[in-house]
Amino acid sequence: MTINDERYPANFISAIIESDQASGKHDGRVKTRFPPEPNGYLHIGHAKAICLNFGLAKDFGGQTNLRFDDTNPIKEDIAFTTAMKEDITWLGFNWADERNASDYFEALFDYAVQLIRDGKAYVDSLSGDEIREYRGTLTEPGRNSPYRDRSIDENLDLFSRMRAGEFADGAHVLRLKIDMASGNMNLRDPSIYRIRHVSHHQTGDAWCVYPLYDYTHCISDALEHITHSLCDTGFEDHRPLYNWVLEQLDMPSRPQQIEFSRLNLQYTVTSKRKLKQLVEEGLVSGWDDPRMPTIAGMRRRGYPPASLRDFCRRIGITKSENNVELALLESCVREALEPAAPRAMAVLDPVKLVITNLPETASLSLQVANHPKDPAMGDRQVPFTREVYIDRADFRLEANRKYKRLVLHEEVRLRGSYVIRAESVVTDDTGNVVEIHATYDPETLGTNPPDRKVRGVIHWVSATENLPAEFRRFQPLFKVPFPDAEDGDYRDLINPDSEVVFFGYVERSLADQDLSTRYQFEREGYFVQDADQGRDGVLRFNEIVGLRDSFSKTGQI
RNA sequence: UGGGGUGUCGCCAAGUUGGUAAGGCACAAGGUUUUGAUCCUUGCAUGCGGGGGUUCGAGUCCCUCCACCCCAGCCA
Numbered sequence: 001m002t003i004n005d006e007r008y009p010a011n012f013i014s015a016i017i018e019s020d021q022a023s024g025k026h027d028g029r030v031k032t033r034f035p036p037e038p039n040g041y042l043h044i045g046h047a048k049a050i051c052l053n054f055g056l057a058k059d060f061g062g063q064t065n066l067r068f069d070d071t072n073p074i075k076e077d078i079a080f081t082t083a084m085k086e087d088i089t090w091l092g093f094n095w096a097d098e099r100n101a102s103d104y105f106e107a108l109f110d111y112a113v114q115l116i117r118d119g120k121a122y123v124d125s126l127s128g129d130e131i132r133e134y135r136g137t138l139t140e141p142g143r144n145s146p147y148r149d150r151s152i153d154e155n156l157d158l159f160s161r162m163r164a165g166e167f168a169d170g171a172h173v174l175r176l177k178i179d180m181a182s183g184n185m186n187l188r189d190p191s192i193y194r195i196r197h198v199s200h201h202q203t204g205d206a207w208c209v210y211p212l213y214d215y216t217h218c219i220s221d222a223l224e225h226i227t228h229s230l231c232d233t234g235f236e237d238h239r240p241l242y243n244w245v246l247e248q249l250d251m252p253s254r255p256q257q258i259e260f261s262r263l264n265l266q267y268t269v270t271s272k273r274k275l276k277q278l279v280e281e282g283l284v285s286g287w288d289d290p291r292m293p294t295i296a297g298m299r300r301r302g303y304p305p306a307s308l309r310d311f312c313r314r315i316g317i318t319k320s321e322n323n324v325e326l327a328l329l330e331s332c333v334r335e336a337l338e339p340a341a342p343r344a345m346a347v348l349d350p351v352k353l354v355i356t357n358l359p360e361t362a363s364l365s366l367q368v369a370n371h372p373k374d375p376a377m378g379d380r381q382v383p384f385t386r387e388v389y390i391d392r393a394d395f396r397l398e399a400n401r402k403y404k405r406l407v408l409h410e411e412v413r414l415r416g417s418y419v420i421r422a423e424s425v426v427t428d429d430t431g432n433v434v435e436i437h438a439t440y441d442p443e444t445l446g447t448n449p450p451d452r453k454v455r456g457v458i459h460w461v462s463a464t465e466n467l468p469a470e471f472r473r474f475q476p477l478f479k480v481p482f483p484d485a486e487d488g489d490y491r492d493l494i495n496p497d498s499e500v501v502f503f504g505y506v507e508r509s510l511a512d513q514d515l516s517t518r519y520q521f522e523r524e525g526y527f528v529q530d531a532d533q534g535r536d537g538v539l540r541f542n543e544i545v546g547l548r549d550s551f552s553k554t555g556q557i
Numbered sequence: 558u559g560g561g562g563u564g565u566c567g568c569c570a571a572g573u574u575g576g577u578a579a580g581g582c583a584c585a586a587g588g589u590u591u592u593g594a595u596c597c598u599u600g601c602a603u604g605c606g607g608g609g610g611u612u613c614g615a616g617u618c619c620c621u622c623c624a625c626c627c628c629a630g631c632c633a
Contacts, residue, residue, distance in 0.1 A: 075633085135629060188629085235627095261562095343592080457593095
């Protein structure tokens, strides 16, 4: 599947765009923007917004700008912009223009002066606390600030002196003059400029007054000729303000804000504050920890970018609350991997099995298909030796017929190899099986014995011709489906077993592998080499996602 | 009667101008299988938050209740 085959299923936003194109609005043009604030890493929720903005524009022959919403220098860092661009590119999207809201600081200032001249904005000298008091509450109207009726000249003078740096942080603020009695809190004379004597990662020390989001965003959209400005439903009651500002000014275009609901994914958190805390407190190894819902984390985990795009399309776009199950994401990942991942064998929890009727010097080279349904993926040679490793879970001293693995005195097939029979076991002082002795049936390579039915098939790796490796298997970072809804500290809900390390072996054929190849270790799951390789010569694999398992979940194990 | 939203199968989600409930995930049951994987087949809402009403006919129109979410940053 190429990205061009991917189209968004019908949703209410695509319907709006269709009707806009049909009516000739915006001359049929479609332009969106993805506007992250560079104050953290992009996560799965952003992926939804990225796929929507870039995907919809692409679907309708339009373009998408990348715009860093950098109006708050206190919280932002240029390092995040670099990571964000890498994430978006990796996801498979290309932006038309890269912009910063800070590119518009001069224009924004001029528009503010214009609003003052028109009597639509004023400098307020109330303190932050006072402004809050005057604002009223959700059910009571606010009161006008005593500074609301300053003369235009005084406002002009004050505002220019604010810019000139004559005042301390918080001394004044520029406010829009709308309606302190509005039921919509956003319309109660919102602040649009604050004084902050801090340098900005893009503009340095050029400014000490910085515009706020509501004022900046709509103008930035208009300046970039954005046609459809998509954001989450949290901004729904900001829309009247968005429109108000654009209506007061003489703008080159008139964008439309449309809100859709943000993604809620079970067993994870996506609040920037919490993700940042997980990283800073060392609860995870970093922004790209494979258990993190960040794009960087999912990339390191091995999720193919196409699977994320597929996921974002399948969850749909609406305005309603949603709680998407992890199973859907995992299904998308498996679907992308199943046809593409070459198969190999790895034993994560090894126990030695000695094939007693095979000479010690024997090393048969078996030809094994790299994919059961795709001959084009070729074959590989797998050494079959007297001693091999199998997984502990694949052997039992006794079991009922439902157990389709190796049982003492019974037969099982070694995947891609022969049928073997477990003859005896060696145990240690505590009774643990430390070695299994078996015999193989030389007549069973590539064919089943005609006279009897073999229990099942298990995977294995030569004990003498292999590659030792470390494996990390993952479970959701949180123990509960809705960590945000739980009382108490969400950090107490972290699953202590979310990462489990195994030391085992993979077949020798992976020695010269491409670091980016995503494998399916048969009967175990999909794995990819970790980005952190070679610091000590250890081969390290991350589990991308397990195989669907209809056996263990039935509780029959 | 502060303002703004949302309620269709366990989860997500389609449902043009009212015409007799898509699809995906999950789940269940079969079949194929040298991965308990994949793949294939079948099943899975007389019901669309509740109650009224209009209509030959309503998830779609009207009325009325109910539930849940968002908003009181000089954050975005």
